[in-house]
Amino acid sequence: MSESSWQRLVVKVGTSTLVDPAGHIKYPVINRLAQTLSSLQQNGHHVILVTSGAVGIALEQMSLSQRPSSIPHQQALAALGQGYLMSIYNQSFAFYHQLTGQVLLTYDVFDNPKMRHNMINALETMLAQHIIPVINENDVIAVDEMDHRHSFGDNDKLAAMVAQEVNADGLIVLSDVDALYTSNPALNADAKPIHRVYEITDAIRCSATGSTSNFGTGGMATKLAAAEIMLLNHSKMVLINGDNPALILDVVKGKQIGTLFEEEK
Numbered sequence: 001m002s003e004s005s006w007q008r009l010v011v012k013v014g015t016s017t018l019v020d021p022a023g024h025i026k027y028p029v030i031n032r033l034a035q036t037l038s039s040l041q042q043n044g045h046h047v048i049l050v051t052s053g054a055v056g057i058a059l060e061q062m063s064l065s066q067r068p069s070s071i072p073h074q075q076a077l078a079a080l081g082q083g084y085l086m087s088i089y090n091q092s093f094a095f096y097h098q099l100t101g102q103v104l105l106t107y108d109v110f111d112n113p114k115m116r117h118n119m120i121n122a123l124e125t126m127l128a129q130h131i132i133p134v135i136n137e138n139d140v141i142a143v144d145e146m147d148h149r150h151s152f153g154d155n156d157k158l159a160a161m162v163a164q165e166v167n168a169d170g171l172i173v174l175s176d177v178d179a180l181y182t183s184n185p186a187l188n189a190d191a192k193p194i195h196r197v198y199e200i201t202d203a204i205r206c207s208a209t210g211s212t213s214n215f216g217t218g219g220m221a222t223k224l225a226a227a228e229i230m231l232l233n234h235s236k237m238v239l240i241n242g243d244n245p246a247l248i249l250d251v252v253k254g255k256q257i258g259t260l261f262e263e264e265k
């Protein structure tokens with residue numbers, strides 16, 4: 001894999017990378033993420049960040065130890081946390097003289113040709129102007145109804161769909177695990193890392209379960225769904241541990257870390 005094969009990339013960061021198990025915001029990680037993405041952008045790459053964390057961050061602001069079950073309470077937390085999340089990103093990126101712009105999306109945007117076209121125009125214009133789009137689902141209004149789907153439910157799939165729309169060379173997913181394992185490593189000490197996946201088989205699907213981290217939502221199952229979208233588009237996805245965002249630079253250089261999901265050539 002050569003450096004040019006990551007010319008345009010989408011990076012997805014999960015709540016478990018941004019908030020520690022005790023619920024505290026990991027400011028140094030966010031700072032290193034900003035430094036890494038700024039340096040890529042300033043070296044000619046097109047970079048899009050898809051970030052979770054609005055609800056996770058709001059839990060700390062409100063001194064709550066777990067997500068409330070009521071949807072309106074989750075919407076209110078998303079509204080509170082998204083503003084704070086963006087203020088942390090704005091400050092972190094500003095330190096590296098990097099402009100960012102907030103983009104909040106719902107499932108409808110991908111369903112409606114006009115809205116989809118508008119989204120692509122906005123993203124392309126930001127990239128052309130060296131602005132890093134910082135995308136999250138618009139959780140304040142993306143609530144599924146009986147007869148209409150507004151919500152992605154997880155940002156892994158959203159990130160893969162964005163990557164597809166902008167013809168990205170690949171998606172890098174940052175999480176709290178080093179790789180995809182043969183089973184959930186938090187539950188099975190004998191789980192082994194899988195470094196290369198060519199297709200999402202039933203066996204791979206069976207290895208992945210939901211989240212056992214305190215604040216993540218989708219677990220590995222939604223990351224596999226994202227990888228499947230990337231593979232269907234003859235693109236690639238790499239899953240790495242988000243604790244050291246500088247690893248993104250290694251991935252872009254073609255170093256084999258984490259789990260690479262790519263078709264066999």
Ligand SMILES: Nc1ncnc2c1ncn2[C@@H]1O[C@H](COP(=O)(O)OP(=O)(O)O)[C@@H](O)[C@H]1O
Pocket residue numbers: 013014015016017052174175176177179180181182183184185186207208209210211212213215216217218219220221
């Ligand atoms: N086969 C597997 N390999 C690695 N992690 C797994 C696997 N199955 C389930 N998981 C769980 O998925 C979690 C990561 O997903 P999640 O908590 O949603 O993180 P994020 O916030 O990064 O999206 C891991 O912490 C782990 O508990």
Ligand SMILES: N[C@@H](CCC(=O)OP(=O)(O)O)C(=O)O
Pocket residue numbers: 013014015016051052053054055056136137139153154155156215216217218219
């Ligand atoms: N849009 C939500 C993200 C929820 C989500 O998918 O979280 P994660 O499993 O950590 O990627 C938020 O910002 O809280």
